[in-house]
Amino acid sequence: MDSDSKTDILEDDYYSVLNLPKSASPEEITFAYRRLSKIYHPDKHVDEKKKKDAEILFNKTQKAYEVLKDPHQRAIYDCVGVKGLKTEGWEIVHRTKTPQEIREEYEALARDREERMLRLRTNARGVFTAQIDATDIFEPNQYLDYDEDDSYIYIPNIEVSSMSMSMSTEAPITLRDTIVLSGNLSSRSGSVSSSYKRLLSTNGWVKYDLTAGNGLHVGAKIFKMITKTVFGTIEGSLNDLTSGSLRPVGRILLGTSLGARTTGCISLGGRVSSFKHTSLSTEIEHNTERSYCMCKLEIGLAPAISMLYTWKFIEQDLLLRIYAKAGALNSRLEYGVEKKVSKLNTFAATVQIDTINGVTLKIKFIRASHTYIFPILLSHDVITPPIFYATFVPIVSWFVAKNVILDPIMKDYKNREINKQREVNKKRMVELRQEALAAINLMMATMERIVREETIKSGLIIVFAKYGNADLINQSGLSSFDESDTLQPNIIDVTVPLQCLVKDSQLILHTTTKCQLPGFYDPCIGEDKVLTIQYTYRDQNYEVTINDNEPLRIPRPHSHLVRTSTPS
Structure with missing residues (x-):
């Protein structure tokens, strides 16, 4: 979620208010409404304060x-939320249209907005590379600054051997046409290039390239989905690097899907005029949510076999790679390793051991584009020695x-964002808290009735439940919870509202935030939250903890059972 959305005024989630999934049928919506109406209808309360709260x-x-x-x-609410229901926020909707037509019209407007944004947007990217020669540290060849005792103080010579800078600007003209202008400047040479890419259809595109400086390069590439699982590319270029004459180079690739997450391809490429400079390669890729694997075999002037494997630690925004x-x-x-340290910043370090080029440590830092x-x-x-130091020095650093630096900065940034969000929603959160407390007060009679019914049949009884700050709840658990914990501003008791949601000895919560369920509110806006429940079913004790947006269905006799140790 970006910073803009974080500071929006909180809107009601109508599905959470009724404890319904977004796929709820009209019958389920009516049933949920009637059930809550029995608790909230003003005519069911005599006390004036309760009647006002119920209203x-x-x-x-x-x-x-x-x-x-x-x-x-x-249909409007599902597309754009509460703001779309306001007359001034949905001028385009005619009440004579069907829900499907409303959704289609909204999607069309979204595409129009996207096209307008494309015309206004240019995507600038830059790459700065500095080649550093530090071989004098491990391969000393110069001794300097002799002292009086004929001993010496060695100062390694570290120098920048070359530098290069490149900039590219991506300018979408339409949803189908994109132009890219780029330039590269190094300590030895420079070049300017441009490319034009056009989507021919959902199954293909064509791209043209032109590069001048340090020779001339003219190229074209075509991609096409031949069938649902087979695709191919054809590319050709004319290169003039040193000889003053254009040299034709071509490449043909044919690929196919070998499974849901596996792709294989074979390619043939090289100089068109010389068969000995042509190479044949075959490649297989397997990509999952947690890993990526690539194997490649090249046959030609320089035959080789290579493999790349990447481990993806999604929760930690971390990638580990090995290539041979x-x-x-x-x-x-x-x-090497690549770590996303914030939304816009990524850090990577790679150790390269090469039989020709020796040992190289590559440090990469990505800031936005x-x-x-x-x-x-x-x-x-x-x-x-250089392999050892290149491996462990970056890890320690x-x-x-x-x-020392990053964690305090990120903690301070997160706290500022949370404080900003709380300040914007300060008045709204007071209203929601008062509504939740009033709802619990109105629910007491219903809760007592449900408990009596469930007790008679040894059904589902919510013994205790709390909702709020994930760290505090995970540290304390339910066993250590006492009356004083209810005073904490970032943890609330939700036993009563959950018991009122029990129907036929079952409690079902859906994939939405729990803070807008009847009798709930958000006690720690902007922070990670969990819901912990202790319940009994068939005279057995159970306990479960879920994240804020995680669905839940209880009882689960096998997975939620509290194991008690028996004396030996």
Whole structure:
């Protein structure tokens, strides 16, 4: 979620208000409304304060019901939320249209907005690379600053061997046409290039390239989905690097899907005029949510086999990569890590061991659309000391920087965002808290009735439940909960509202935030929240903890059972 959305005024979630999934049928919507109406209807209460509270909650429940029972209003609400139901926010909707037509019209407007944004947007990207030669640290060849005792103080010579900068600007003209202008400037040469890409259909595109500077390059590439599982590309270029004449180069690739997450392809490419400079390669890729694997075999002037494997730690925004290549002319081993330290910042470090180029430590830092790369050559030969230091120094440096610099900065940033969100919704949160407390007060009679019914048949009894800050609840658990914990502003007791949601010895919660369920509110806006429930069923004790947006269905006798140790 971006920073803009974080500071929006909280809107009512009508599905959560009625404890319904977004796929709820009209019958389920009506049933949920009638069930809550029995609790909130003002005519069911004699006390004036309760009657006033019931009127507020009944109106809120009735509003949710009126929107969700009307197919037109529900279609608008599903597309753009509460703001779409306001007349000034949905001028384009004609009440004579069907819900499907409303959704289609909204999607068409969204595409129009996207096209207008494309015309106004340019995507600038930059890459800065500085080649650093630090081989003098591990391969000393110069001694300086002799002292009086003829001993010496050695100062390694570290220098920047080359630098390069490249900038590219992506300018979408329409949803189908994109132009990219780029330039590259290095300490030795420079070039300017442009490309034009057009989507021919949902199954293909064509791209043209032109590069001038340090020779001339003219190329074209066509991609086409041949069938649902087979695709191919054809590309050709004319290159003029040194000879002053254009040299034709071509490549043909044919790929196919070998499974839901596996792709295989074979390609043939090289100089059109010389068969000996042509190579044949075959490649297989397997990509899952947690890993990526690629194997490639090249046959030609320089035959080689290579493999790349990536472990994806999604929860930690961390990637671990290892790459190995064995070839007739050169062999290489690379391993490294890439860590997303914030929404816009990514840090990566890779160790490259090459039989020709020696040992190199590559540091990469990505900030938004700009990339900074620092390849540090540690030795011309493959020797142990630079490999050791290149592996462990970045790891130690990262942990020091993370604990001393990054963690405090990110913690401060998160706190500022939470405070901003709380300030914007300060008045709204007071209203929601008062509504939740009033709802619990109105629910007491219903809760007592449900408990009596469930007790008679040894059904589902909510012994205790709390909702709020994930860290505090996970640390304390239910066993250590006492009356004083109810005073904490970021944890609330939700036993009564959950018991009122029990029907036929079952409690079902859906994939929505729990803070807008009847009798709930958000006690710690902006923070991670969990719901912990202790319940009994068939005279057995159970306990479960779920995340805020996680669905739940209880009882679950096998997975939620509390195991008690028996004395020996």
